[in-house]
Amino acid sequence: MATGTDQAAGMGLVGFSILLFTYYTIWVIILPFVDNDHLIHKYFLPREYSVILPGVAALVLLLFIGTFIGVVTWKSHSPQKVD
């Protein structure tokens, strides 16, 4: 079995994904069947955000990946040019 921090990090990822799955499933699939005056609606944003927020998150992720690739490519070229 993996040790210490590896196990903690792995189980942390699993827990995070379960939380995300539960919250998102309730938001997208269960809430439309719940009456509009039920208290649970207090904990969820309007349903449009259930599409907008993942879209924004995907764009931010692509931005990070692109920036990372750009920085790494630039660093691998510039030592050659300095000489």
Next chain:
Amino acid sequence: MTKLLEWVFCVLLLGVAWALVTFDLLDLRLPPIYKELAWPMPVYLLVLFGCYSIATIGYRVATFNDCEEAAKELQTQIAEAKADLRKKGLKL
């Protein structure tokens, strides 16, 4: 038919079904709950796939088979090999 064509065909079929329900292209006059559930479906399936990926990676990191004695043994062998090569004249 190639695998790629099969997948593309399936995705197209599901896409057409989704578009029919979301944009009411055939004027089927389904109960509004169908439209409410259908339109976030592509994003929902993507988030579902993302959650499954994160869970699988996390679980496999947590249950990875570390071999601690083998690792220590390997390190001592590396040290021995380096000492031996230095003695024989190789500059490390």
